[in-house]
Amino acid sequence: MKDIEEVKLTISSSIKSALAVIGDGAVKIALVVDEGNRLLGTLTDGDIRRAMIKGFSLEDTIENIYFKSPITVNISTSKEEVAKICFDKKIYQIPVIDHNGIVISLHIFDDLLRPKIHLNKVVLMVGGLGSRLRPLTDKTPKPMLLVGNKPILQTIVERFVSYGFVNIIMCVNYKSHIIQNYFGDGRDFGANIEYIFEDKRMGTAGALSLLGDRPQEPFFVMNGDLLTNINFEHVLEFQLSSSVAATMCVREYDFEVPYGVVNILDRYITSIDEKPVHNFFVNAGIYILNSSCMRLIPDDEFYDMPQLFEKLIKLNERVASFPLKGYWMDIGKMHDYERAQQDYEKIFGEI
Known part of the structure; x- marks a missing residue:
C-alpha cells in the first residue's frame, strides 16, 4: 500500500496542479478528499484528457471532472480479495477507506503480487497448555494441531509472510521443542524466526518483558491459536x-x-422483549503496540494484554479498536477445532 499524502487533492484544486500530482507520482492517480479527509472520488490523466477535449482549461478546478463513484475496499478486506477485485474489474489502484469513509491508503495491483517487506516484528504467543483440547494436546502443543493438513501456527506464519511481515518471534513454553524443531530459524517458510522461552506462565503480555532487543517500530502481538x-x-x-x-x-x-x-419498574411490567439479541465487541487476540508500551510491562510477572490496555487507558493514552469483518476463529474448544477443519479449505485454500 502507498502513502497517500502526496496524491490527495480537494475539489478546489486546479487541473494544472492535479496534472503535477499525477505526473510526478508512481501511482498515476489522485485521491479527491473533503476537509475531513473523506474520499470524494479519484482523478486520472484519462479524466483530465476528456475534460480538455470538452473545453476545460488548466486553470479550472477539478470539481466537475473527477470520478465520483470509484471502487473502494474497507480496512478489513484481505489482500486476496483486493487482488481479485483488481483483476475482475481491470483496475490498477483501489483506495482503502474506513467505516467513516476516511481514506486510509491506496492499494496498487503490482504491490499485491510483490508484497513489501516490513521491518515491523510479529510476536506470537504460543506457550499455552491447550487444556480444553485434551487429549489432542497431551502430546502436541495447541498451535501445532493440524487444521487443513498443516499446523495452525504454520498458517499464521504464512499469512504474515504473505503480507511482508517476516521477522517473527515465538514465545514458547509447553512442549516448545516441537515448535522449534518444526520451524527452525524460519528460512523454509520465508521468515526469520526467533524464540523466547518462558520458564513459567507469563500471560499474553508478560512474555514481552523477555524480549532482548525491544522493537523500535510498532509491532504485532497475536495469540497462536486462532485463524x-x-x-x-x-x-x-x-x-x-x-x-x-x-x-x-x-x-x-x-x-x-x-x-x-421482562422489564420491570417498581414491580410493574413496562415491556417485554422476546428473545432479544445483544451486541458486543470482544477481544480478537490480535494487537499492535508502539514501542513506548514496553515500559509499562512488569519484568518477569504474569501480565495479560487486557491489563496493559487498561493501564494505557488510565494513563490517558489513546488506544483504538480495529473491527474484524472477515474470517476469525479462536480455536479454544473442541467444537471450534472441528469448525475450523470444515472452514479451512473454503477460507484459506492453498496459501
Missing part, C-alpha cells in the same frame, strides 16, 4: 494513521437471550 484472513497491512496502516499507543482487533459478538425478557 483469520485479516489483512495485516491494513491493521498496521490503521495504527500509524490513528496516532495511538496501541490497537486491539475486536470481533462483533451477538448473544440471543433464549427467553422473553
Whole structure:
C-alpha cells in the first residue's frame, strides 16, 4: 500500500496542479478528499484528457471532472480479495477507506503480487497448555494441531509472510521443542524466526518483558491459536494513521437471550422483549503496540494484554479498536477445532 499524502487533492484544486500530482507520482492517480479527509472520488490523466477535449482549461478546478463513484475496499478486506477485485474489474489502484469513509491508503495491483517487506516484528504467543483440547494436546502443543493438513501456527506464519511481515518471534513454553524443531530459524517458510522461552506462565503480555532487543517500530502481538484472513497491512496502516499507543482487533459478538425478557419498574411490567439479541465487541487476540508500551510491562510477572490496555487507558493514552469483518476463529474448544477443519479449505485454500 502507498502513502497517500502526496496524491490527495480537494475539489478546489486546479487541473494544472492535479496534472503535477499525477505526473510526478508512481501511482498515476489522485485521491479527491473533503476537509475531513473523506474520499470524494479519484482523478486520472484519462479524466483530465476528456475534460480538455470538452473545453476545460488548466486553470479550472477539478470539481466537475473527477470520478465520483470509484471502487473502494474497507480496512478489513484481505489482500486476496483486493487482488481479485483488481483483476475482475481491470483496475490498477483501489483506495482503502474506513467505516467513516476516511481514506486510509491506496492499494496498487503490482504491490499485491510483490508484497513489501516490513521491518515491523510479529510476536506470537504460543506457550499455552491447550487444556480444553485434551487429549489432542497431551502430546502436541495447541498451535501445532493440524487444521487443513498443516499446523495452525504454520498458517499464521504464512499469512504474515504473505503480507511482508517476516521477522517473527515465538514465545514458547509447553512442549516448545516441537515448535522449534518444526520451524527452525524460519528460512523454509520465508521468515526469520526467533524464540523466547518462558520458564513459567507469563500471560499474553508478560512474555514481552523477555524480549532482548525491544522493537523500535510498532509491532504485532497475536495469540497462536486462532485463524483469520485479516489483512495485516491494513491493521498496521490503521495504527500509524490513528496516532495511538496501541490497537486491539475486536470481533462483533451477538448473544440471543433464549427467553422473553421482562422489564420491570417498581414491580410493574413496562415491556417485554422476546428473545432479544445483544451486541458486543470482544477481544480478537490480535494487537499492535508502539514501542513506548514496553515500559509499562512488569519484568518477569504474569501480565495479560487486557491489563496493559487498561493501564494505557488510565494513563490517558489513546488506544483504538480495529473491527474484524472477515474470517476469525479462536480455536479454544473442541467444537471450534472441528469448525475450523470444515472452514479451512473454503477460507484459506492453498496459501
